[in-house]
Amino acid sequence: MGLNLTQKIIRDHLIEGDWTKPGSPIAIRIDQTLTQDATGTMAYLQFEALGLKRVKTELSVSYVDHNMLQTGFENADDHAFLQDIAYKYGIYFSKPGNGICHQVHLERFGRPGGTLLGSDSHTPTNGGIGMLAIGAGGLDVALAMAGEPFRLNMPKVVKVHLVGTLRDFVSAKDVILEVLRRLTVKGGVGKVMEYVGEGILSLGVPERSTITNMGAELGATSSIFPSDEITLEFLKRQKRADVWKPYAPDPDAEYDEVIEIDLSTLDCLIACPHSPDNVKPVREVAGKLADQVAIGSCTNSSYRDLMTVSEMLRGKTVHPRVSAALFPGSRQILNQLILNGGIAPIVQSGFRIMESACGACIGMGFAPPTGGVTVRTFNRNFEGRTGTKFAFAYLCSPEVAVATAIAGEITDPRDLNFGKIQFSFPEEFFIDDSNIIAPAKEDEAENVSIRRGPNIQPLPTREPLGKELNGSVLLKVGDNITTDHIMPAGAKVLPLRSNIPKISEYVFEIVDPTFAKRAKEAGGGFVVGGNNYGQGSSREHAALAPMYLGVKAVLVKSFARIHLANLINFGILPLFFVNEKDYDLIEQGDELHIDVSSIQLDSPLTVVNLTKNQHYLVKLPITSQRQLDILLAGGTLSYVKQKGVIHSS
Ligand code: MIC
Numbered sequence: 001m002g003l004n005l006t007q008k009i010i011r012d013h014l015i016e017g018d019w020t021k022p023g024s025p026i027a028i029r030i031d032q033t034l035t036q037d038a039t040g041t042m043a044y045l046q047f048e049a050l051g052l053k054r055v056k057t058e059l060s061v062s063y064v065d066h067n068m069l070q071t072g073f074e075n076a077d078d079h080a081f082l083q084d085i086a087y088k089y090g091i092y093f094s095k096p097g098n099g100i101c102h103q104v105h106l107e108r109f110g111r112p113g114g115t116l117l118g119s120d121s122h123t124p125t126n127g128g129i130g131m132l133a134i135g136a137g138g139l140d141v142a143l144a145m146a147g148e149p150f151r152l153n154m155p156k157v158v159k160v161h162l163v164g165t166l167r168d169f170v171s172a173k174d175v176i177l178e179v180l181r182r183l184t185v186k187g188g189v190g191k192v193m194e195y196v197g198e199g200i201l202s203l204g205v206p207e208r209s210t211i212t213n214m215g216a217e218l219g220a221t222s223s224i225f226p227s228d229e230i231t232l233e234f235l236k237r238q239k240r241a242d243v244w245k246p247y248a249p250d251p252d253a254e255y256d257e258v259i260e261i262d263l264s265t266l267d268c269l270i271a272c273p274h275s276p277d278n279v280k281p282v283r284e285v286a287g288k289l290a291d292q293v294a295i296g297s298c299t300n301s302s303y304r305d306l307m308t309v310s311e312m313l314r315g316k317t318v319h320p321r322v323s324a325a326l327f328p329g330s331r332q333i334l335n336q337l338i339l340n341g342g343i344a345p346i347v348q349s350g351f352r353i354m355e356s357a358c359g360a361c362i363g364m365g366f367a368p369p370t371g372g373v374t375v376r377t378f379n380r381n382f383e384g385r386t387g388t389k390f391a392f393a394y395l396c397s398p399e400v401a402v403a404t405a406i407a408g409e410i411t412d413p414r415d416l417n418f419g420k421i422q423f424s425f426p427e428e429f430f431i432d433d434s435n436i437i438a439p440a441k442e443d444e445a446e447n448v449s450i451r452r453g454p455n456i457q458p459l460p461t462r463e464p465l466g467k468e469l470n471g472s473v474l475l476k477v478g479d480n481i482t483t484d485h486i487m488p489a490g491a492k493v494l495p496l497r498s499n500i501p502k503i504s505e506y507v508f509e510i511v512d513p514t515f516a517k518r519a520k521e522a523g524g525g526f527v528v529g530g531n532n533y534g535q536g537s538s539r540e541h542a543a544l545a546p547m548y549l550g551v552k553a554v555l556v557k558s559f560a561r562i563h564l565a566n567l568i569n570f571g572i573l574p575l576f577f578v579n580e581k582d583y584d585l586i587e588q589g590d591e592l593h594i595d596v597s598s599i600q601l602d603s604p605l606t607v608v609n610l611t612k613n614q615h616y617l618v619k620l621p622i623t624s625q626r627q628l629d630i631l632l633a634g635g636t637l638s639y640v641k642q643k644g645v646i647h648s649s
């Protein structure tokens with residue numbers, strides 16, 4: 001039986017477990033890690049707590065791309081801390097302004113056939129060059145930096161068989177929007193999406209990476225393309241041909257599921273508010289007036305995307321009602337557009353040129369007006385994520401975004417007269433790594449001191465799980481609750497990422513602004529949720545801050561992968577209903593009692609609803625004794641310390 005590419009990479013990195021059995025626990029070696037600033041401060045505080053002198057990975061990189069608005073000392077404190085930590089512990093540091101982590105990593109560091117663990121859910125962007133790239137919570141990344149394997153359940157592998165070629169003005173974003181339309185935001189949970197077929201030959205690395213990037217919105221563990229001649233071409237332009245190796249599935253590879261997409265039949269698509277899977281043909285929503293257009297993010301800000309934008313905008317003007325902005329994916333891309341003149345048509349059209357950073361994608365500026373329609377090339381349109389609670393965000397390709405910016409209403413680019421869009425790729429990109437700071441040599445590292453401003457607060461910890469859990473249901477929510485609901489981002493809250501006591505005041509703010517106060521007053525309690533609880537970002541703050549507020553257990557119908565891992569890491573008991581109907585019976589305010597003294601892997605627990613005198617059966621969605629021991633210990637850090645698993649050197 002032939003192997004698919006995912007199985008090959010996992011087999012080559014396997015430390016523990018049986019990769020032939022989907023769903024069974026495995027542990028794999030991690031070659032590279034990446035962090036970004038919004039999750040990185042916690043990840044490095046955790047790494048420090050492990051007591052090592054140096055990272056043990058082949059390569060680790062710390063990026064600053066999220067918290068770039070410096071309206072006070074907070075973000076600047078974080079940047080200084082991150083830079084010093086990186087210098088001391090053997091980590092490369094990509095300075096603010098150098099670009100979005102996933103884009104820069106693709107350009108300068110990723111390598112086919114390797115494993116990458118990143119404290120950001122869009123880490124699978126590097127699957128575009130044939131890497132097995134996985135998003136995780138900061139603590140899991142800290143452990144990987146300490147040389148620990150990454151633990152996950154062996155994913156199912158889905159073959160996404162692409163045939164045909166895309167029509168003009170239909171692009172990679174439409175491919176992944178089509179996958180989202182078919183599978184929904186929970187369709188990828190527990191799976192790796194592996195793209196194959198003759199259709200991939202017409203997709204360059206930037207297009208492939210747009211597709212693997214937004215696999216995160218399917219809830220997938222990762223997404224990957226083979227490494228082929230097209231990958232080599234990309235790496236040559238980056239003067240990195242030496243890291244190239246071909247990687248492909250065997251011709252008779254077997255898959256757990258198969259999807260086929262004929263690229264030549266795809267339309268221009270758009271995800272409507274407030275979910276990335278609410279996908280419709282653009283022509284169905286055409287005519288909706290737009291207030292804002294934003295182009296950028298780790299999904300759609302490559303050289304290919306921005307040159308397309310530039311050529312489409314040549315000689316055109318942004319519609320008077322539209323405010324338009326561009327966030328280049330990296331300094332390299334921006335530089336290239338300056339050198340070849342590509343930036344001029346964009347500036348002349350009236351687009352605002354913003355920093356090479358996440359920017360508006362994470363609500364760091366450029367929030368839309370109240371009740372406004374914002375059309376974005378980004379990957380998430382959850383309610384409130386733009387920074388404006390009452391606004392309507394649509395997600396589309398750069399082609400649709402440009403057409404909309406010019407027309408002032410949502411527009412299919414094929415309905416305007418753009419002619420043929422053509423541009424060439426430079427033989428070699430303008431490579432300038434001066435904004436990537438190499439770490440100190442090992443013998444100098446000891447003397448490096450770390451700047452720790454007042455925004456850097458110590459890590460909170462949790463006590464071991466006691467014999468019983470008591471308290472009330474603090475909040476009951478529905479399906480598909482995102483980490484943006486649990487722990488909002490945006491310009492006001494993001495600067496508090498290294499200050500858990502402060503940031504915890506915003507937990508569930510957009511769902512119920514009284515939550516944090518009530519949780520504190522009650523000395524903690526429970527949260528009840530529906531399906532796919534915790535989808536979206538990898539932010540461990542969505543577990544850490546509720547833990548700080550005393551949340552003891554979360555009872556839901558099902559969990560999203562990264563959030564579940566984060567809950568376990570921070571000692572919050574994740575439970576799912578054996579009978580989903582029980583979800584309907586519990587109400588906010590009900591007093592619950594859970595006897596955890598006899599807790600065991602695989603056997604259900606009983607939740608007693610003291611208010612209603614009812615009993616519900618619940619289970620832990622965990623597969624290993626290790627995970628149970630972590631929960632009993634009050635989280636991974638306590639567990640690791642108790643067991644002395646990490647040996648400092
Ligand atoms: C996001 O897109 O939501 C983020 C911000 O990049 C997050 C990480 C974070 O919350 O810091 C992600 O996708 O993991």
Ligand code: SF4
Nearest residue numbers: 122297298358361362
């Ligand atoms: Fe940054 Fe947005 Fe990408 Fe998250 S999704 S890494 S906020 S650009």
